Amino acid sequence: MTERLKDKRIIVIGAATGIGRAVAAAASSEGARVVIADLAEKQGQATAGEIGHGCAFIRCDVSDEQSVASLFAAALDHLGGLDGVVSNAGLQKAGPMVDMSVTDWDGLMAVNARGVFLATRAAVPHLKAAGGGSIVNTASLAAKRGGPGVTAYAASKGAVMAFTTACALELASDNIRVNSVCPGFIDTPFNNPAIEFLGGREAQAKLVKSWVPLGRQATPEEIAPLYTFLLSDESSYVTAQAYSVDGGVYN
Numbered sequence: 001m002t003e004r005l006k007d008k009r010i011i012v013i014g015a016a017t018g019i020g021r022a023v024a025a026a027a028s029s030e031g032a033r034v035v036i037a038d039l040a041e042k043q044g045q046a047t048a049g050e051i052g053h054g055c056a057f058i059r060c061d062v063s064d065e066q067s068v069a070s071l072f073a074a075a076l077d078h079l080g081g082l083d084g085v086v087s088n089a090g091l092q093k094a095g096p097m098v099d100m101s102v103t104d105w106d107g108l109m110a111v112n113a114r115g116v117f118l119a120t121r122a123a124v125p126h127l128k129a130a131g132g133g134s135i136v137n138t139a140s141l142a143a144k145r146g147g148p149g150v151t152a153y154a155a156s157k158g159a160v161m162a163f164t165t166a167c168a169l170e171l172a173s174d175n176i177r178v179n180s181v182c183p184g185f186i187d188t189p190f191n192n193p194a195i196e197f198l199g200g201r202e203a204q205a206k207l208v209k210s211w212v213p214l215g216r217q218a219t220p221e222e223i224a225p226l227y228t229f230l231l232s233d234e235s236s237y238v239t240a241q242a243y244s245v246d247g248g249v250y251n
Contacts, residue, residue, distance in 0.1 A: 004031070005027055005031050005231060006030070007033070008027075008031070008083040008084055008232075009080065009081050009084070010027050010032045010033065010034050010035070010083065010085070010231060011071075011075050011084070011123075012037070012085075012086040013036075013062060013071075013085070014037070014038055014062070014138070016038035016040040016044040016047050017189065018186070018188035018220050019220045019224070021220065022224040023086055023088065023220075023227045023228070024051055025050075026221075028051050028052075030228055033054060034051065034053075034054075034055045035055070035056045035058060035078055036048055037057070037059070037062075037075070037089075038059070038089070039059065044057040058070075058071050058075060060089075063110035063118075068115075068122055071122075076126060081126065081129070081130050082126035082129075082133065083133045083231075085127075085135050086135075086138070087116045087119045087120070087136070087137045088138040090111060090112050090138065091107060091108055092108075092150075093153065094153070095149055097152070105152050108153060109152075109159070111156075112159070116137050117163065120135055120137075120178070124171065127174070127176050128174050131175060132174060132176055134176070134177045135164075135167070135178045136179055136180070136181060136230045137160050137164045137179070137181075138181055139157045139160045139161040139180040140153070140154070140157040140160075140182055140183060141244065142158075143158040143160065143242070144182055145249065145250055161180050161182070164179065165180075165240050169240060172240075177236075179241045179243065180241070180243070181223070182242055182244045183218070184212065184244070184246025184247055185208050185217040185247070186217060186218050186219070186220060186223060187217040187219055188220055213248030223245050226243055226245060230243075
């Protein structure tokens with residue numbers, strides 16, 4: 001590794017499993033000091049232990065304002081400052097739009113959209129104090145190209161993408177860069193609701209092969225290097241972007 005994040009102080013939210021876990025591990029391997037946060041306490045503790053190098057876990061419900069405030073207070077105490085934040089916590093539900101309950105809609109918006117807002121708002125004063133930094137928000141291919149069964153999810157991730165762009169323009173004068181990553185089909189348990197809606201893993205595999213030009217899903221480890229780049233000084237002139245990582249679907 002190049003240690004492109006040497007001594008950077010990074011919080012990765014939604015890092016117990018999947019993409020967030022891979023991002024936290026990659027950031028640590030590149031020299032960053034990392035705090036991970038998640039609602040899944042047992043898995044989060046295990047992930048922090050596996051990453052090592054002083055990685056700490058803090059339980060957080062991203063939809064709750066006080067929980068997010070407590071996360072940042074504890075993380076800043078551990079790290080001594082802040083250079084980057086990854087908002088990756090997410091919730092997915094799939095099914096016909098007409099069957100979507102208001103409770104399910106609000107739950108998706110609370111985690112996927114409100115959570116990003118709360119984390120960004122909490123991060124900004126500390127990034128300003130550091131002279132700038134990087135915020136990376138996980139959106140989705142669904143934010144750019146929604147589809148049947150994921151209407152609420154697509155709406156919530158579309159909000160993340162729009163919010164990211166607006167924040168990037170608002171915070172540019174403070175040397176705070178804000179970008180989003182829009183993953184396509186990634187092989188993680190997070191996508192199980194969508195897989196079930198599609199008719200199971202075999203049906204999903206056929207869809208992926210026919211729809212994705214590269215003909216396969218990605219692993220979380222294939223996604224993580226883009227986050228590392230966006231957190232690093234190598235992307236010092238990159239902001240307000242929504243990067244598709246989807247095997248060529250969105251073109």
